[in-house]
Amino acid sequence: MTTVKNALYALGLPAALVTLWWGLTIDSTSFYVPKPGQLAVTLWNEWVGERFLTDFLPSVGRLTAGLVATILLGILLGALIGSVRWLRTLTEPLLEFLRAIPPPVLVPLLMLLIGINNQMKVVVIISGAIWPVLLNTVEGVRAIDTVLTNTCRSYRIGGLARWKYLVLPSASPQMMTGIRQSLSIGLILMVISEMFGSSSGLGFTIVLFQRAFAIPEMWSGIVVLGLIGIVLSVIFQVAERRVLHWYHGLRKAQRDA
Amino acid sequence: MSSNPDSTTPTLSVRGLRKVYHSKSGDVEAIRNLTFDIAPGELTCIVGPSGAGKTTLLKCVAGLLSITSGTIELEGKPVTEPPAAMAVVFQEYGRSLFPWMTVQDNVDLPLKTQGVPKAERAQRVAEALAAVELAHVPRSYPWQLSGGMQQRVAIARAVAYRPHVLLMDEPFAAVDAQTRADLEDLIRSIWHRLGVTILFVTHDIDESIYLGGRVLVLSNSPTVVQEDVRIDLPDERDQLTTRNLPEFAEARSHIYAQIQRAKTTTGNTIANDATETAH
Numbered sequence: 001m002t003t004v005k006n007a008l009y010a011l012g013l014p015a016a017l018v019t020l021w022w023g024l025t026i027d028s029t030s031f032y033v034p035k036p037g038q039l040a041v042t043l044w045n046e047w048v049g050e051r052f053l054t055d056f057l058p059s060v061g062r063l064t065a066g067l068v069a070t071i072l073l074g075i076l077l078g079a080l081i082g083s084v085r086w087l088r089t090l091t092e093p094l095l096e097f098l099r100a101i102p103p104p105v106l107v108p109l110l111m112l113l114i115g116i117n118n119q120m121k122v123v124v125i126i127s128g129a130i131w132p133v134l135l136n137t138v139e140g141v142r143a144i145d146t147v148l149t150n151t152c153r154s155y156r157i158g159g160l161a162r163w164k165y166l167v168l169p170s171a172s173p174q175m176m177t178g179i180r181q182s183l184s185i186g187l188i189l190m191v192i193s194e195m196f197g198s199s200s201g202l203g204f205t206i207v208l209f210q211r212a213f214a215i216p217e218m219w220s221g222i223v224v225l226g227l228i229g230i231v232l233s234v235i236f237q238v239a240e241r242r243v244l245h246w247y248h249g250l251r252k253a254q255r256d257a
Numbered sequence: 258m259s260s261n262p263d264s265t266t267p268t269l270s271v272r273g274l275r276k277v278y279h280s281k282s283g284d285v286e287a288i289r290n291l292t293f294d295i296a297p298g299e300l301t302c303i304v305g306p307s308g309a310g311k312t313t314l315l316k317c318v319a320g321l322l323s324i325t326s327g328t329i330e331l332e333g334k335p336v337t338e339p340p341a342a343m344a345v346v347f348q349e350y351g352r353s354l355f356p357w358m359t360v361q362d363n364v365d366l367p368l369k370t371q372g373v374p375k376a377e378r379a380q381r382v383a384e385a386l387a388a389v390e391l392a393h394v395p396r397s398y399p400w401q402l403s404g405g406m407q408q409r410v411a412i413a414r415a416v417a418y419r420p421h422v423l424l425m426d427e428p429f430a431a432v433d434a435q436t437r438a439d440l441e442d443l444i445r446s447i448w449h450r451l452g453v454t455i456l457f458v459t460h461d462i463d464e465s466i467y468l469g470g471r472v473l474v475l476s477n478s479p480t481v482v483q484e485d486v487r488i489d490l491p492d493e494r495d496q497l498t499t500r501n502l503p504e505f506a507e508a509r510s511h512i513y514a515q516i517q518r519a520k521t522t523t524g525n526t527i528a529n530d531a532t533e534t535a536h
Contacts, residue, residue, distance in 0.1 A: 147352035150321050154345040155367035155418065165366060169357040246357040246398060253400040 034216040039223070042216040047224055051205070056224065059201040062118060063190045063228070066125025070182055074130045075175060078137025079167060088138070095135070103128025103185070104192050111197055121193040121201075129186040136178030140171025173247050176240050183232050191225065202228075266333060267294035268422060268454045269318065273327035276313055287313045289479035289523070291327070295422075300448050300455045302465035304512065305475030305483075306520045311458045314480070315426045318456065319345045331422060341371075344415035348427040350408040354399040361386065361395035364414045385417035388447060405436035409443070416447060425457045429464070438496050441468055445494060462516065466490070466508045467499060474515045476522040483519050486512060 018036055025035045034042070047056060081087050081095075106127050107120075114120040144167065152158070152166050194203025202221055209218035241248075276288040287310040295301050305311050316322040318329055320339040329336040331343065339345075344367075347353040354363050361382050368378045386392045389409040399407050408428055415423055425444075429437040441464060448455055459465050465472045466488055476483040490504055499505060 145352050147347055147349045148355065150316075150345070151347065151353045153321055154319055154339045154343070155370070156339055156341060157367065157370045161370040165355065165358075165370075169355070172357075246400075249398060250356045250400045 032215055034219055039216055039219055043220040043223055046217055046220050055200050055202060055205045058118075059190060059194065059203070060228065062121045062193075062201070063125065063186060065118075066122045066129065066190065067183065067186045069122065070126050070129045070186060071133055071179055073126065074133025074178065074182070075137050075168075077130075078134040078175075078178075079141050079163070079171070081134075082138040082141030082171070083167065088142075095131075099131040099135070103189055107193055107196050116197040121190065121198070124193040125186045125189045128189045129182040132181035132185070133175065133178040136174040137171055140174030141167055143174070144170045172243055176244055180236060180240075183236060184229070187225070187229055187232065266297075268297045268299070268332060269295040269456065270330040271318065271327070272330075274314070274317060274324055274329060275326045276310070276317055276322065277325045286479040288317075289481050289525075291475075291480065291482055293473060293482055293485065295454060295456060298452050298454055299471060300445075300457065300469045301471045301473060302469040303456065303458045303473045303475060304460065304462060304465045304516065305480070306477055306516055307460060308478055309475045309519065310478050310480040311460070311475060312426055314475075315345070315424050315456070315458050319343060319424050321345075342421040344418045344420035344423050346408070346411050346415050346423070346425045346428045348430050350404060350411050350428070350431070351399075353411055354407060354414075356398065356400055359396050359398055360391065360402070360410050363399065363410055364417050367414065367418050381417045381419075382413075385413040388416055388450070389413045389443060403436075405432045405440060408432060408440065412440075412443070412447070416451065419451075420453065422454045422456065425455065427458055427460065430460070437464075442494075442496065444468060462509055462512050463500065466505060466512065467494060467496075472508075472512060474512060474519060476519045479523055479525065481523075483522060484515050486515075 022036045025033055028035070081091055103124065107124055110120050110123055110127070114123060148166060148170065152162055157165065190201075191203040191206070194201035195207050198204040202225060206218055206221035206225075209215075209221060271291055271293050274288055274291040275286070278285045278287055291314065303311055303314065313322065317324050318336065320336045320343070331340050334340070355366070358366065364382045364385055365378055368381060373381070382395075383392065386395060389412050391406060391409055391413060394402065394406070399410060402410070412428075429440050432440065444455070444457070445468065447453070457465070457468055459468075470488055472486040472488060473482055474484040474486065475481070486508065488508055490499060490502065490508075
């Protein structure tokens with residue numbers, strides 16, 4: 001019963017908006033705003049078929065590679081910086097500088113340095129999306145409870161075991177907060193990196209359609225991006241529930257107490 | 258249990274312990290000069306007014322804090338880092354258990370990282386959980402349990418570790434009175450069964466008398482040992498009858514008077530007394 005209710009909540013507003021859109025465009029002849037039916041047909045024709053292989057999959061592949069590298073690197077560097085005090089003092093000004101640079105401006109630079117290829121696009125994603133994971137991991141690692149630290153010390157839990165059983169789980173709530181932000185930044189940068197010097201991908205295709213005045217086709221690309229965003233968010237929520245189920249339980253227990 | 262063939266060698270020996278905290282606003286001398294021995298298998302309680310440096314002392318003994326001068330020896334070896342033969346139960350049970358691990362994983366973790374074989378680990382974890390009467394909740398998470406149960410998990414973890422010395426830092430200060438009485442009896446029974454040496458810090462005078470065979474009364478900071486009290490109560494203790502014994506009342510008023518004195522006594526005044534007596 002609750003699942004039905006939740007599904008109705010989740011779909012209710014989109015359904016209402018599509019209905020509104022349909023009502024407003026029912027006798028519209030605007031070149032720039034397609035009708036819902038027209039867009040659905042275009043979406044199907046454009047994206048279920050060859051374009052799925054030549055543009056959709058390459059984009060998703062770059063996004064996946066970029067995000068996986070972002071998360072792994074961000075956690076590794078963040079944990080390192082967070083747990084070594086001199087390293088933190090040393091890197092803090094630099095990190096503030098680097099994260100203040102808007103990542104899209106790196107695209108022309110990286111094109112020159114790496115070339116126009118997949119690596120460049122993956123590096124663009126990492127260079128912009130890594131900051132939330134990295135900085136949140138630094139904070140999470142710094143905030144480990146001193147009683148837990150002392151417990152580990154008194155039971156002589158050190159080295160790798162300390163990382164595995166204390167540091168990483170303890171910082172995982174902050175890490176997940178960082179990852180959530182990184183996912184949306186990664187999606188944005190995937191599109192931007194494909195708009196510059198690319199011959200495939202969603203960003204490339206959307207610009208191509210726009211230049212060819214293929215307006216419904218352009219819109220369909222934007223819808224595909226939105227759908228990728230939804231899928232990312234669902235995957236994140238499932239992962240988060242698995243990784244942080246203890247955290248939500250703990251928080252609830254503390255609230256009820 | 259005891260690894261000391263010679264029972265006259267103290268398990269724990271503290272000599273001239275001094276601890277000064279350094280900070281930007283100046284140095285604070287938390288402990289002036291502490292000297293005492295704990296014999297193998299003894300259950301000793303440490304009481305003192307609040308701010309007497311009880312927790313500082315315990316952390317020094319546990320090897321968690323560096324000491325300014327003096328020596329701490331466990332079974333003849335100086336303590337410079339947390340020794341393998343020691344376990345600590347902290348006051349903050351809610352913060353000393355890993356909230357991302359189940360009860361049995363919490364108890365198991367120190368054994369796992371020490372490289373105890375898997376079959377033996379399972380047996381030791383089960384035994385320890387049974388000893389604290391928590392055999393029915395191995396797969397629960399700590400935050401699903403009451404405060405008293407959480408502290409029992411922490412005790413089970415220490416028991417499974419099989420330390421020679423168990424340090425307890427006001428472990429029952431944050432639980433309700435009924436739970437506290439149950440946990441006191443639990444500590445007595447574990448102590449009987451395992452023959453482990455226990456150093457138990459508390460601010461509760463009755464608790465120190467009920468639990469131990471010996472009570473060390475600390476002075477106010479900078480801390481010295483103000484008095485070393487033997488508790489002559491029968492070994493079989495009971496929350497009702499033991500606490501009603503005349504010896505219990507006597508020990509309580511004696512220690513209470515000592516604590517009242519301790520509030521105004523510091524390492525400084527005792528040193529002055531000594532000089533005056535010497536004159």
